[in-house]
Every structure is written in structure tokens, then in C-alpha cells.
Amino acid sequence: xxxxxxxxxxxxxxxxxxxxxxxxxxxxxxxxxxxxxxxxxxxxxxxxxxxxxxxxxxxxxxxxxxxxxxxxxxxxxxxxxxxxxxxxxxxxxxxxxxxxxxxxxxxxxxxxxxxxxxxxxxxxxxxxxxxxxxxxxxxxxxxxxxxxxxxxxxxxxxxx
Amino acid sequence: xxxxxxxxxxxxxxxxxxxxxxxxxxxxxxxxxxxxxxxxxxxxxxxxxxxxxxxxxxxxxxxxxxxxxxxxxxxxxxxxxxxxxxxxxxxxxxxxxxxxxxxxxxxxxxxxxxxxxxxxxxxxxxxxxxxxxxxxxxxxxxxxxxxxxxxxxxxxxxxx
Amino acid sequence: xxxxxxxxxxxxxxxxxxxxxxxxxxxxxxxxxxxxxxxxxxxxxxxxxxxxxxxxxxxxxxxxxxxxxxxxxxxxxxxxxxxxxxxxxxxxxxxxxxxxxxxxxxxxxxxxxxxxxxxxxxxxxxxxxxxxxxxxxxxxxxxxxxxxxxxxxxxxxxxx
Numbered sequence: 313x314x315x316x317x318x319x320x321x322x323x324x325x326x327x328x329x330x331x332x333x334x335x336x337x338x339x340x341x342x343x344x345x346x347x348x349x350x351x352x353x354x355x356x357x358x359x360x361x362x363x364x365x366x367x368x369x370x371x372x373x374x375x376x377x378x379x380x381x382x383x384x385x386x387x388x389x390x391x392x393x394x395x396x397x398x399x400x401x402x403x404x405x406x407x408x409x410x411x412x413x414x415x416x417x418x419x420x421x422x423x424x425x426x427x428x429x430x431x432x433x434x435x436x437x438x439x440x441x442x443x444x445x446x447x448x449x450x451x452x453x454x455x456x457x458x459x460x461x462x463x464x465x466x467x468x469x470x471x472x
Numbered sequence: 473x474x475x476x477x478x479x480x481x482x483x484x485x486x487x488x489x490x491x492x493x494x495x496x497x498x499x500x501x502x503x504x505x506x507x508x509x510x511x512x513x514x515x516x517x518x519x520x521x522x523x524x525x526x527x528x529x530x531x532x533x534x535x536x537x538x539x540x541x542x543x544x545x546x547x548x549x550x551x552x553x554x555x556x557x558x559x560x561x562x563x564x565x566x567x568x569x570x571x572x573x574x575x576x577x578x579x580x581x582x583x584x585x586x587x588x589x590x591x592x593x594x595x596x597x598x599x600x601x602x603x604x605x606x607x608x609x610x611x612x613x614x615x616x617x618x619x620x621x622x623x624x625x626x627x628x629x630x631x632x
Numbered sequence: 633x634x635x636x637x638x639x640x641x642x643x644x645x646x647x648x649x650x651x652x653x654x655x656x657x658x659x660x661x662x663x664x665x666x667x668x669x670x671x672x673x674x675x676x677x678x679x680x681x682x683x684x685x686x687x688x689x690x691x692x693x694x695x696x697x698x699x700x701x702x703x704x705x706x707x708x709x710x711x712x713x714x715x716x717x718x719x720x721x722x723x724x725x726x727x728x729x730x731x732x733x734x735x736x737x738x739x740x741x742x743x744x745x746x747x748x749x750x751x752x753x754x755x756x757x758x759x760x761x762x763x764x765x766x767x768x769x770x771x772x773x774x775x776x777x778x779x780x781x782x783x784x785x786x787x788x789x790x791x792x
Contacts, residue, residue, distance in 0.1 A: 334587035335594040336609035337669035340571045342505065342630045345662065347572045350610030368582035411660045412667045414786075416612055422688035424779045434655040449656035450670030450786045452736055453776035456613035459584045466574075466610045471663045494747035497771035500731045502665065502790045505791040507732045510770030528742035576772055592714075616773035619744045626770045 315404035318440045319394070326395045333458065339400045344408075346400055346469040350416070352461045353388035360384055362459060371462040374420035379428050383416065385463040386432030393433070393467055394440065401471055409470040410437050410447040416454045416464045426451035433465050452453040475564035479554070486555045493618065496517035499560045503625045504568075506560055506629040510576070512621045513548040520544055523620060531622040534580035539588050542577065545623040546592030553593070553627055554600065561631055569604045570597050571628040574612040575611040576624045593625050635724035638760045639714070646715045647675040653778065659720045665729075666720055666789040670736070673708035680704055683780060691782040694740035702737065705783040706752030711712045713753070713787055714760065718761050721791055729764045729790040730757050735771040736784045746771035753785050 318328070330338050330351060338349050356361055364376045373382035398404055415430030417423070430451035437445030447467070457464050479486070490498050490511060500507050517523055523538045533542035558564055575590030577583070590611035597605030607627070617624050639646070650658050650671060656670050677683055684696045718724055735750030737743070750771035750775035757765030767787070777784050 332609075334609070334611065335598060335606060336573070338608065340569060340608045342569065342571055347608045347628070349608040350612065358697075369584065370582055406591055409660060409662070411662055413656070414610075416610075418613075419776055419778075422690055422780070423776050424689065426776075426778045431655045438655060446655060446657055448658065448660045448667045448669040448786075449654070450734075450736075450784065451654065451778060452670065452784060453738075453774050454613050455615040455775040456579055456581075456583050456586075458528045458586045458611060460582070464610065464612060466608075468667070492717065492769075494769070494771065495751045495766060496733070497766055497767040500729060500767065500768045503730055507768045507788070510772065530742055539640060574766040576770075576771075578773075586678065614773050616739055616741075616743050616746075618746045618771060620742070624770065624772060626768075 315403060315440050322439055324391055326398055327392060329399060330392060330396050338396045341400060344471055346471050348393055348396055348467045350464045350466040351389050351392045352464050353385045353392060356388040360388060365460050368458040370418060370456055372418055372420045373429055373462050374423045377462060379425050382429040382462055383432035386429050387436050389463050389465045390433035390436040393465060397469060406472045407441055407446045407469055408472045410467060411470050413447045413449040414466045414467040415449060415451040418457050418462050419453050422452055426453055429463060473565060475600050482599055484551055486558055487552060489559060490556050498556045501560060504631055505630050508553055508556055508627045510624045510626040511549050511552045512624050513545045513552060516548040520548060525620050530578060530616055530620040531599060532578055532580045533589055533622050534583045537622060539550040539585050542589040542622055543592035546589050547596050549623050549625045550593035550596040553625060557629060566632045567601055567629055568632045570607040571630050572628040572629060573607045574626050575609060576614045578617050578622050579613050583613055586613055589623060633725060635760050642759055644711055646718055647712060648711055649719060650712060650716050658716045661720065664688055664791055666791050668716055668787045670784045670786040671709050671710060671712045672784050673705045676708040680708060685780050688740060690780040691742045692738055692740045693741045693749055693782050697782060699745050702782055703752035706749050707756050709783050710753035710756040713785060717789060725788055727761055727792045730767040730787060730790045731790050732766045732788040733769040734786050735769060736774045737765040738777050738782050739773050743773055746773055749783060
């Protein structure tokens with residue numbers, strides 16, 4: 313159980329199972345592709361210092377939290393995605409390759425550092441799976457996200 | 473023709489065929505995956521009370537229409553996607569699983585109820601196909617969408 | 633080498649190899665599907681007249697550049713995607729079908745002409761591969777993009 317040992321070495325534990333907030337599921341597998349729903353970092357908000365929001369009720373990176381804090385939100389969003397992968401696959405070593413990540417950042421008005429934020433997620437994936445954890449990726453800026461969260465990430469994973 | 477009977481029971485009819493507004497097609501199939509372009513609810517705008525827009529020419533959920541109206545836009549966007557699936561597959565019972573939905577909502581400044589809006593689409597898919605209609609999903613907030621529409625949805629479907 | 637001849641006829645040359653700006657790769661292939669990361673038009677910014685930005689440091693289509701200029705950004709973003717396909721596949725004729733494009737436009741406040749902008753990319757794909765270059769597509773409006781660019785595009789390609 314190489315990948316779970318890696319998580320342990322990083323001082324990270326798989327969190328509680330993710331619950332969809334709507335009529336959808338957290339993952340669907342078709343053949344050797346696992347499609348993961350958009351995840352946030354909700355179970356870890358306290359550890360992340362809470363959801364600091366501005367007058368619009370939104371937690372914007374570059375306004376309400378720093379890029380470094382945004383990076384941590386993305387890292388724990390990644391951990392949350394890994395929790396769902398564990399549920400889907402039983403064993404994290406069945407992840408053959410993280411194929412594609414769509415990293416969605418809610419940033420301040422003129423924000424442009426989306427890649428630095430979403431690195432929080434893909435750095436974790438690379439720490440856990442090495443080169444196989446490094447996906448094709450887009451990191452882009454949304455106007456707002458559900459319940460004012462600053463980062464939401466979805467992923468496609470190739471499984472064995 | 474179970475799925476089409478379900479639509480009938482719901483009082484819904486497949487609409488006119490969707491026409492791309494640009495140089496693209498409404499769907500591409502590769503192997504057993506059907507990729508659907510982003511759809512809006514255009515053929516049903518009149519039934520939905522028209523496209524109420526604000527001073528920026530955009531119909532924003534939570535500002536120009538309510539979440540309940542946004543839900544209906546998403547429902548009819550779902551019906552529009554089903555119309556394209558019908559054209560692509562000939563028979564809606566060939567849908568084995570709705571795999572992934574990306575629900576894009578144009579909301580008011582501090583909007584956070586994207587999941588409640590996009591449920592309009594996935595509730596319909598579940599009504600038509602049962603559990604097989606419940607996809608992995610992201611529901612997120614765009615700054616603006618083509619021609620000021622409030623909801624655009626794309627989908628990936630597994631077919632038999 | 634039909635596709636590369638087409639590029640030549642169009643007066644276009646494959647550019648320098650794309651370098652990821654973060655912890656990700658430009659493409660991942662799984663089976664016959666090639667997933668391409670979000671690309672911008674960076675190597676061609678000078679040819680495109682530079683990145684004109686507003687007070688928020690962002691280059692917005694419909695505010696800082698025209699729709700026609702946005703179209704050119706999308707065209708060169710497409711060329712940039714083709715450069716990555718060439719690296720991934722060795723030979724552009726191995727592209728069997730451009731399956732899916734997600735075209736992300738950073739537009740002015742009330743912008744609604746995303747399809748006209750993203751046509752810059754898909755027009756190029758159709759010029760190079762004919763009907764096989766015409767994908768399913770979404771063309772939507774982001775709040776901001778990395779480093780203030782006006783257009784970012786990701787794609788899924790079927791390969792032989």
C-alpha cells in the first residue's frame with residue numbers, strides 16, 4: 313500500500329467520506345477511467361483557518377486569503393479527492409495515472425496566480441504517486457463557487 | 473422505449489434539434505463515450521418566461537431570476553441535452569450511464585447556490601434513467617455565458 | 633503529412649514547445665484519448681499586438697481587445713495546442729478526431745460573444761483536419777485567467 317504509506321509520511325490522513333451537496337455522485341467509473349465530481353476542502357475548513365469571506369460572502373484568493381492559503385485549500389481539496397478515490401477503488405495503488413485536473417479558483421478581481429494555487433493539489437498528487445500523479449491541467453478563475461468556497465477541483469484518473 | 477415513456481409521463485417532449493452557434497458540433501462519440509457540447513435552454517425561453525436581463529445584458533440567477541427559475545432553466549437545458557442524445561443514439565435506452573456533468577451557472581455577485589440550480593438538470597436525468605442518470609458533477613459560477621444565458625451544461629454519457 | 637502541409641498552406645508554423653507554468657504536464661494519453669492541458673497563446677503575444685490590459689491587469693475581450701482580436705488569440709491558442717499534439721503524437725495525421733474543446737474567454741462585464749472568439753480555434757482545427765477537426769465544444773466566460781490572458785482552451789483528441 314505504497315500510496316497510503318506516502319500519505320502517512322506526509323502527515324496526512326484520509327478524511328470523512330464526501331457527501332454530495334445535490335443530486336449527483338462523487339465518482340463514476342467507465343472502463344479504466346474514473347471521473348471525479350468537483351470537490352472542495354470542506355471537511356478541513358477548521359484546519360485551514362475557516363472560510364474568511366468578504367462583503368459578497370465569498371472567500372476570494374488574493375482578497376480574503378493569500379495565495380499561500382489558497383494553495384493549502386487546494387492541497388486539502390486534493391486530499392478530499394484522494395478520499396473519494398480510495399472509496400471508489402478500495403486501494404490507492406490502483407491509480408495508474410492522474411490524467412486530467414480542472415482547478416477552479418475564485419480569486420480577487422484582477423487575480424492571475426491560479427497555477428500557484430492549484431499546485432497545492434497537484435504537488436500532493438505527485439508526492440503520493442510520483443510522475444503518475446502529474447496530470448494535464450487547467451487552472452482558471454470562476455466568478456463564484458458553491459457556498460463561497462475559494463477552490464473547487466475535479467479530476468479524471470486512469471485506474472488499473 | 474422506457475426513457476421516452478418516462479419523458480412522456482413527466483409531460484415533457486423532445487424539442488427541436490439543437491443548432492450549434494459556431495464552428496462545432498453538438499456531440500462526438502468515441503468508443504462508448506458520448507461527449508455533448510455545452511447546451512443552453514434556448515428553445516424553451518418563452519416557456520421559461522423569457523430571458524430577464526439586468527443592466528449588463530445578462531440573466532443572472534439570484535439577481536434577475538430566482539434560484540427556482542434557474543432550476544427550471546437547468547431542467548430544460550437537460551431536456552435539450554436529451555434531445556441531442558436522442559439524435560446521436562437513435563434510442564434513449566442506449567444511455568447506459570450519465571457519467572459526468574459540468575453545470576455552469578451565471579449568478580449574482582455573491583451567488584453560492586449553484587448545486588440547487590444544476591439539480592434541475594440532474595433531477596431530470598434521474599427521473600428518466602433512475603440511478604444511471606445520476607452523474608459525477610461540478611456546479612460552478614461563470615462570469616458570463618454566450619448571449620447572456622443563465623445556465624449552460626455539458627455532459628459525458630456512456631452508451632451501449 | 634497532410635495536416636502539416638495544411639498548416640504550411642495557411643502560413644502557420646508550429647511554435648516553440650509549450651512549458652507548463654506549474655506542476656502539471658501539457659498532455660496525457662489514455663488508450664486512444666489524448667487529454668490536453670489548458671493552453672494560452674503566450675508564444676505569439678507579440679504577433680498578436682501584446683497583452684493589452686485594463687486597470688485590473690486583465691486583458692478582457694470586448695473591453696481591452698476586440699472580438700476580432702480575441703478570435704486571433706483563440707486561433708494562436710489552437711496553434712499552440714497543435715504544437716503540443718505534434719509533440720505527443722509525432723505526426724499530426726494521427727489525430728483521428730478532435731473530440732471536445734472547452735474554450736474559456738475572459739470577457740468584459742456584459743460579454744456574450746464567446747462562440748465568436750472560440751471559433752478562432754475550431755476554425756483552425758477544421759482548416760487543418762476538415763470535419764474531423766470539428767469538436768463538441770463549450771465556449772464560456774471566466775472571471776479571470778492565469779497572468780491576465782484573454783483566452784484559455786483545453787481539448788480532448790481521439791488518436792490513431
